[in-house]
Amino acid sequence: MLKTFRIGGIHPPGNKLSAGKKITSIPVPRQVIIPLGQHIGAPAQAVVKKGDQVKAGTLLGESGGFVSANIHSSVSGKVNKIDNAVDASGYKRPAIYIDAEGDEWEDTIDRSETLVRECSISSQEIIDKIAQAGIVGLGGATFPTQVKLTPPAGLRPEILIINGVECEPYLTSDHSLMIEKGEQVLTGVTILMKAISVDKAVIGIENNKPDAIIHLKDLAKRYTGIEITPLKVQYPQGGEKQLIDAVVRRQVKSGALPISVGAVVHNVGTAYAVYEAVQKNKPLIERVVTVTGKGVANPSNFMVRIGTPVRDLIEAAGGMSENTGKIIGGGPMMGKALTSADIPVTKGSSGILVFSKEESLRKPVHNCIRCAKCVQVCPMGLNPTLLMNATEFANWELAEKNYIVDCIECGSCSFTCPACRPLLDYIRSGKGKVMGIIRARKS
Amino acid sequence: MENKLIISPSPHIHGGDSISKNMYGVLIALVPVFLVSLYYFGLGALIVTAVSVLSCVLFEYLIQRFVLKKEPSVGDGSAILTGVLLAFNLPSNLPVWIIIIGSLAAIGIGKMSFGGLGNNIFNPALAGRVFLLISFPAQMTTWPLPGKLPMDYIDSVTGATTLSMINEGVARLPSFADMLLGNMGGSLGEVSAAALLLGFAYLLVRRIITWHIPVAIIVTVFALTGIMYLIDPLSYADPVVHLLSGGLLLGAIFMATDYVTSPMSRDGMIVYGVGIGLLTSVIRLFGSYPEGVSFAILIMNALTPIINTYFKPKHFGGR
Numbered sequence: 001m002l003k004t005f006r007i008g009g010i011h012p013p014g015n016k017l018s019a020g021k022k023i024t025s026i027p028v029p030r031q032v033i034i035p036l037g038q039h040i041g042a043p044a045q046a047v048v049k050k051g052d053q054v055k056a057g058t059l060l061g062e063s064g065g066f067v068s069a070n071i072h073s074s075v076s077g078k079v080n081k082i083d084n085a086v087d088a089s090g091y092k093r094p095a096i097y098i099d100a101e102g103d104e105w106e107d108t109i110d111r112s113e114t115l116v117r118e119c120s121i122s123s124q125e126i127i128d129k130i131a132q133a134g135i136v137g138l139g140g141a142t143f144p145t146q147v148k149l150t151p152p153a154g155l156r157p158e159i160l161i162i163n164g165v166e167c168e169p170y171l172t173s174d175h176s177l178m179i180e181k182g183e184q185v186l187t188g189v190t191i192l193m194k195a196i197s198v199d200k201a202v203i204g205i206e207n208n209k210p211d212a213i214i215h216l217k218d219l220a221k222r223y224t225g226i227e228i229t230p231l232k233v234q235y236p237q238g239g240e241k242q243l244i245d246a247v248v249r250r251q252v253k254s255g256a257l258p259i260s261v262g263a264v265v266h267n268v269g270t271a272y273a274v275y276e277a278v279q280k281n282k283p284l285i286e287r288v289v290t291v292t293g294k295g296v297a298n299p300s301n302f303m304v305r306i307g308t309p310v311r312d313l314i315e316a317a318g319g320m321s322e323n324t325g326k327i328i329g330g331g332p333m334m335g336k337a338l339t340s341a342d343i344p345v346t347k348g349s350s351g352i353l354v355f356s357k358e359e360s361l362r363k364p365v366h367n368c369i370r371c372a373k374c375v376q377v378c379p380m381g382l383n384p385t386l387l388m389n390a391t392e393f394a395n396w397e398l399a400e401k402n403y404i405v406d407c408i409e410c411g412s413c414s415f416t417c418p419a420c421r422p423l424l425d426y427i428r429s430g431k432g433k434v435m436g437i438i439r440a441r442k443s
Numbered sequence: 444m445e446n447k448l449i450i451s452p453s454p455h456i457h458g459g460d461s462i463s464k465n466m467y468g469v470l471i472a473l474v475p476v477f478l479v480s481l482y483y484f485g486l487g488a489l490i491v492t493a494v495s496v497l498s499c500v501l502f503e504y505l506i507q508r509f510v511l512k513k514e515p516s517v518g519d520g521s522a523i524l525t526g527v528l529l530a531f532n533l534p535s536n537l538p539v540w541i542i543i544i545g546s547l548a549a550i551g552i553g554k555m556s557f558g559g560l561g562n563n564i565f566n567p568a569l570a571g572r573v574f575l576l577i578s579f580p581a582q583m584t585t586w587p588l589p590g591k592l593p594m595d596y597i598d599s600v601t602g603a604t605t606l607s608m609i610n611e612g613v614a615r616l617p618s619f620a621d622m623l624l625g626n627m628g629g630s631l632g633e634v635s636a637a638a639l640l641l642g643f644a645y646l647l648v649r650r651i652i653t654w655h656i657p658v659a660i661i662v663t664v665f666a667l668t669g670i671m672y673l674i675d676p677l678s679y680a681d682p683v684v685h686l687l688s689g690g691l692l693l694g695a696i697f698m699a700t701d702y703v704t705s706p707m708s709r710d711g712m713i714v715y716g717v718g719i720g721l722l723t724s725v726i727r728l729f730g731s732y733p734e735g736v737s738f739a740i741l742i743m744n745a746l747t748p749i750i751n752t753y754f755k756p757k758h759f760g761g762r
Contacts, residue, residue: 007757010458253761256760324448326451326455327448330453332454332455334454337448337449337453337455339450357449359456366519366561367559368561369465370702370703370705371465372706372707372708378756380758381756381759382756382758383708383756386707402755406759409453411453414454414457416460417460420461
């Protein structure tokens with residue numbers, strides 16, 4: 001029996017159209033738009049001004065607080081302006097526009113392909129390097145990595161869990177990294193283990209990627225303490241709490257952090273970025289992005305400079321069809337519908353998914369028939385239809401009592417509902433409201 | 444085109460399940476039951492089912508269109524299902540006009556008076572059936588005996604059901620094989636345990652229902668009637684007879700599992716099922732009615748909101 005998480009879960013069609021496609025680079029765009037807030041927490045503070053010359057890897061913005069991250073230039077050229085730009089959230093936020101000229105990199109960055117396995121620096125030095133490089137969780141949550149590597153006083157990590165699940169349909173960026181950059185990923189894992197002083201790491205990979213499982217199992221023989229665990233395919237296994245439950249059979253309590261059960265979780269993409277930062281001095285200025293969808297001529301995995309407009313990626317994958325209805329930043333379950341193709345790729349962009357007009361429309365909503373299928377699939381053990389009703393009738397007490405804040409917004413309820421009710425739309429808004437009430441009560 | 448991008452929150456895909464898929468799924472699961480009833484009760488089964496379905500659909504349409512003044516939704520299959528389930532709970536010689544009254548009670552009182560599908564408290568088909576049972580006790584408890592594709596309807600030969608035989612202390616019951624196949628008197632959809640179990644398997648495979656409610660009911664009835672049988676085998680019937688006779692399987696598999704009127708959490712489903720099993724056993728063993736499944740389900744329907752309040756889904760990480 002393969003391991004998996006124990007509550008709820010769904011099986012959406014995988015649609016991994018770009019699986020097996022080699023990671024290819026796309027040309028450096030003429031202009032990049034680099035938002036100062038690409039992560040959870042405070043936005044970075046700009047340290048460049050209009051007219052400044054920058055190189056790829058030059059620091060553009062400094063971390064703006066404990067939970068924040070540095071931002072670097074992904075191209076060489078001139079700062080055109082610092083202005084608001086619409087990002088994937090749909091809001092206008094401060095961003096640095098850089099007109100690209102040539103492709104010059106900071107001298108400190110080692111751009112060679114040589115694999116560097118040895119890492120002799122201390123764990124604090126590792127964490128500092130990761131912070132300097134502006135690394136955030138690349139699975140999509142974009143939580144600053146150095147913060148996750150600094151456990152609260154009194155709590156000791158026991159195990160590092162690496163998320164190679166990639167349970168979102170369509171996305172293959174992590175998959176392609178594991179296949180093509182396996183050694184780098186495993187070295188990154190070793191470095192992360194050193195950073196938090198654990199001697200055991202488990203990489204969880206869903207069984208629909210047998211090539212990645214075999215490849216990494218083979219490579220892992222040369223690394224100490226790294227175990228590859230195949231997992232039964234089930235969404236949302238990439239959810240942090242679900243992955244911990246699947247791998248170590250421990251459930252993180254409501255409101256608690258993974259460290260409370262001794263686990264620290266990072267994504268394979270993050271492990272790769274950690275390798276590049278620590279061993280190659282390379283800040284997080286590019287990442288693998290899957291460009292996919294049935295309307296895209298050549299679904300692909302691209303190595304993309306942060307700040308590249310989404311339009312360029314879609315062009316590189318064969319262009320946007322006339323019948324495009326929706327462009328999604330991320331996967332179909334948790335991704336955000338973009339307001340235009342001019343939105344830049346950011347650190348959290350794991351994929352760009354193009355839907356036809358037909359695929360983009362929702363079905364008509366019917367009465368709840370209380371079939372409880374949403375209850376059965378909820379991976380947090382919540383009652384989605386109850387939470388939707390509580391939100392609809394602004395009964396915040398009922399919503400809080402039934403753990404609305406535990407919702408991980410995976411969308412399994414809305415996906416499953418036979419009455420096509422917009423369960424998550426309501427729950428998401430109710431969750432925001434209840435979190436506000438809780439914050440107000442505490443202060 | 445650019446400014447015509449569709450913006451909506453995630454998730455952006457839907458699994459394709461629908462209310463009508465579930466309703467028609469249950470109807471497919473009832474096909475074997477219907478075929479068996481056609482074989483044993485012939486023309487009567489056909490007339491009762493057709494009249495019940497047509498009148499349920501018609502009443503739903505008329506009430507939605509002219510009373511509630513909204514777009515009729517008879518296409519979702521729920522009224523057809525109510526019609527079929529009502530028919531399956533009736534004797535196959537019931538006069539047409541009584542069936543029509545039952546349909547009106549099921550759809551009009553049981554379903555539409557609460558606001559339609561999703562809002563009703565009681566299983567509509569059972570509401571209709573119990574309405575008829577109380578209003579027309581004689582016609583509702585006169586059961587045609589099974590034949591081979593019989594072509595008589597109102598004038599069919601009648602006899603006792605297995606449970607009424609037990610209630611009246613008749614010693615010679617039908618054989619287990621007859622009970623399994625359905626070769627005994629009873630409502631037209633309740634006689635064949637084999638056909639009902641086949642439908643149950645289909646519902647489980649299609650994931651239309653989970654096993655919790657039916658299994659909780661069946662295990663409870665088996666346990667309670669089994670205990671009484673062990674205490675006094677001369678006065679009480681074998682528990683297997685209780686499982687195979689009357690409306691137990693039809694009720695447990697198709698009526699108690701009605702989405703709208705049953706609890707939402709696994710624990711709640713078990714509690715609800717045990718409650719139905721308990722009430723059914725008590726009515727059968729000690730009540731004056733030979734059969735109690737309908738009453739048991741309706742009583743537990745009424746308790747469902749309370750069960751939902753106290754039995755929540757198992758929360759991730761505990762509470």
